[in-house]
Amino acid sequence: MPTYIALLRAVNVGGTGKLPMADLRAMCEALGFTSVRTYIASGNVVFQSRLAAASVKKQLERSLEDYAGKPVGVLLRTAAEMAAVLAANPFASEPPERTLAIFLDTAPSADALEKASGQGTELIALGTREIYVYYQDGIARSKLKIPAAKNGTARNMNTVATLAQWAAER
Secondary structure, three states, rough: OOEEEEOOOOOEOOOOOOOHHHHHHHHHOOOOEEEEEEEEEHHHHEEEEEEHHHHEEEHHHHHHHHHOOOOEEHHHHHHHHHHHHOOOOOOOOOOOHEEEEEOOOOOOOOOOOOOOOOOOOOOEEEEOOOOEEEOOHHHHHOOOOOOHHOOOOEHHHHHHHHHHHHHOOO
């Protein structure tokens, strides 16, 4: 049975989109997902489902919208895809807490980096359906704006590594 990782956008960040992880687990279980496990309070959930990825995403987004009263974006990866994101990190030698993968539904456009603004000491690279960013001076000081990341959601490489490990254990 396929293992999926769902990454929710704008959940429990800055006081918006409050969603207790116990509620997220219960929601996933009510959808028939199995071996459901959440990681930290920012909307990360690993589970198994016999459904195809498109169906999983659609059902989870519908349930989240019913819960929240507004759309909640879901970025979905399989266990193999999450492992590939970790392995493809071009900044693997940098501190993982300062290196992010911004997850997207589709491949970033070839000119995504050219359209970025406010770049200082950050390093940016394109992935398959991700944009990698290393924030040398920390994300709080950054003025970097990446229009291609508007509908994505970011996770630091510590989180990516944990989610990849959990998914591999299923």
